[in-house]
Amino acid sequence: MRLQAVLSRIDPDEVVTLTRDLVRIPSVVRPGDPGATEAAVAAHVERWMRAEGFDVTVQDVAPGRPNVLASVGDTAAGPTLLLEGHTDVVTEGDSAAWSHAPFSADLVDGRIYGRGTADMKSGLAAAMVAAAAIKRSGVPLGGRLLVGALVDEEGDMLGVKHLCATPLGRQITAAIICEPEQNELCLEQRGVVWARVTVHGRMAHGAMPDAGVNPISALATLLREAPAIQRRLRAICTRSRHLQAPTVTPTVIQAPVQGVPQSNVIPANAQATLDVRLTPGPDAAAVAKEIDVACRRAMDLCPGTTIEWQPINGFRLATRVDRGEPLVRAMVRGVRQATGKAARFGGVPGSTDGTILRMELGIPIVTCGPGNRLIPHQVDEYVEVAEVLDAARIYVASALNFLKP
Numbered sequence: 407m408r409l410q411a412v413l414s415r416i417d418p419d420e421v422v423t424l425t426r427d428l429v430r431i432p433s434v435v436r437p438g439d440p441g442a443t444e445a446a447v448a449a450h451v452e453r454w455m456r457a458e459g460f461d462v463t464v465q466d467v468a469p470g471r472p473n474v475l476a477s478v479g480d481t482a483a484g485p486t487l488l489l490e491g492h493t494d495v496v497t498e499g500d501s502a503a504w505s506h507a508p509f510s511a512d513l514v515d516g517r518i519y520g521r522g523t524a525d526m527k528s529g530l531a532a533a534m535v536a537a538a539a540i541k542r543s544g545v546p547l548g549g550r551l552l553v554g555a556l557v558d559e560e561g562d563m564l565g566v567k568h569l570c571a572t573p574l575g576r577q578i579t580a581a582i583i584c585e586p587e588q589n590e591l592c593l594e595q596r597g598v599v600w601a602r603v604t605v606h607g608r609m610a611h612g613a614m615p616d617a618g619v620n621p622i623s624a625l626a627t628l629l630r631e632a633p634a635i636q637r638r639l640r641a642i643c644t645r646s647r648h649l650q651a652p653t654v655t656p657t658v659i660q661a662p663v664q665g666v667p668q669s670n671v672i673p674a675n676a677q678a679t680l681d682v683r684l685t686p687g688p689d690a691a692a693v694a695k696e697i698d699v700a701c702r703r704a705m706d707l708c709p710g711t712t713i714e715w716q717p718i719n720g721f722r723l724a725t726r727v728d729r730g731e732p733l734v735r736a737m738v739r740g741v742r743q744a745t746g747k748a749a750r751f752g753g754v755p756g757s758t759d760g761t762i763l764r765m766e767l768g769i770p771i772v773t774c775g776p777g778n779r780l781i782p783h784q785v786d787e788y789v790e791v792a793e794v795l796d797a798a799r800i801y802v803a804s805a806l807n808f809l810k811p
C-alpha cells in the first residue's frame with residue numbers, strides 16, 4: 407500500500423535527532439548582532455535536504471537571513487503543497503531560570519526541552535522527515551511538495567512576505583503551517599493589528615499647564631475608549647468555538663515620543679500601542695473605522711489635541727478556511743490514517759506566517775503541528791516526542807492524499 411510504504415520509512419530516531427540538532431543551533435535574532443540570525447540553522451536545513459536529493463532554493467531575504475525551500479515532484483502533475491516552518495526562535499530570557507539549558511535539547515522522559523522545541527523546530531523537523539520519507543519511497547506525486555524553512559516569523563514576517571513575492575511563492579496552491587497546535591487541525595487563526603496611536607499637544611512648563619495642551623491626558627482619554635473599541639469589534643466579528651473573542655489591549659505607552667522625559671515638562675506628544683486581536687469577519691477598513699471613531703471621540707473631549715494612528719506591520723486579519731476545502735479533507739483523512747484517531751479541530755490564538763500566505767496568495771491554509779499550544783515563548787519550553795512522530799505521519803498521509811496522482 408502506497409501510504410504504509412512511505413510511513414515505514416519514517417525513522418523515529420531520525421526525527422528526534424533532527425529536532426535536537428536544530429534546537430542546539432541557537433537562532434534567536436538579536437538586531438545589531440550580525441552573528442545572531444537564522445543563518446546557521448538555515449544552512450543545516452539546506453545541507454540536510456540536499457543530502458536527501460531534494461531540489462533546494464535559497465532566497466536571501468536580508469543579510470544572513472535566508473529562506474530555504476526544498477521540493478519534490480512536479481508542478482505539471484498537479485498542485486503545489488507547502489509544509490511551512492520558521493527557523494527563528496524567540497529569546498530564551500534568563501537562562502538561569504531554565505531547569506534544562508535552553509539550547510541543550512535535553513531528552514527526558516519522552517520530552518525534548520529547549521527554546522524552539524515546540525515553536526517550532528520539532529514541527530520543521532517533522533515536515534523535513536515526512537518529505538524525505540516520501541522522496542525515499544519513490545511514490546509518484548500528483549503535484550509538488552515543498553518544505554519551506556522561513557526566517558523572521560517572530561519578527562516582521564519578512565521571510566513569508568518575501569516568498570509570496572517570488573515566482574516560486576506564487577505557485578503554492580495550499581499550505582500546512584507546522585506550528586505547535588497539539589496536532590489539531592486549525593482552520594481559523596485570530597488576526598492582529600498593532601495600532602500605534604500618537605497624540606499631539608503643546609509643550610509647556612509643568613507648573614503652568616494652562617500654557618500648553620497636555621497630550622498625556624488626551625492619551626488617557628483614548629485608552630479609556632479601549633473597552634468600547636473591543637465591544638464594537640466583538641459586534642462586527644464572527645463568534646468562533648475555537649477562538650477567543652476580539653480583545654483590545656494597551657501594551658506600550660511613551661511620552662514624549664522622542665527625547666528626554668522630564669518631571670516638570672508637559673511633552674509635545676505621547677504615544678501608545680493597542681494590541682488588537684480579531685476573529686474572522688470584518689475587512690481592514692471596517693476594523694480601522696472602529697479605531698478612528700475612538701480617536702475622534704478622544705479628540706472631541708480634549709480640545710487642542712490631534713490624535714492619529716497607524717498600523718505597525720499592516721493589518722493581519724483573522725483567517726478561516728472552509729471544511730470542504732480539498733486540503734482540509736485530505737488532512738481529516740490523513741489524521742485518521744496516521745494516528746488511528748479522528749481529527750480534532752482547534753484555533754490559533756495569534757497570527758502566523760499562514761496569515762500572510764492566506765492574505766497575499768488567497769490559498770487555503772491549515773495550521774497543525776506538534777507541541778502544546780500554550781508552551782511557546784515560555785521558560786522550560788518542551789515538546790513530546792510522541793507528538794512529533796504523529797505530526798510527521800500526519801504530514802505524510804495528508805500530502806499523499808492531497809497530491810494523489
Ligand SMILES: [Zn+2]
Nearest residue numbers: 525526559585
Ligand atoms: Zn512559531
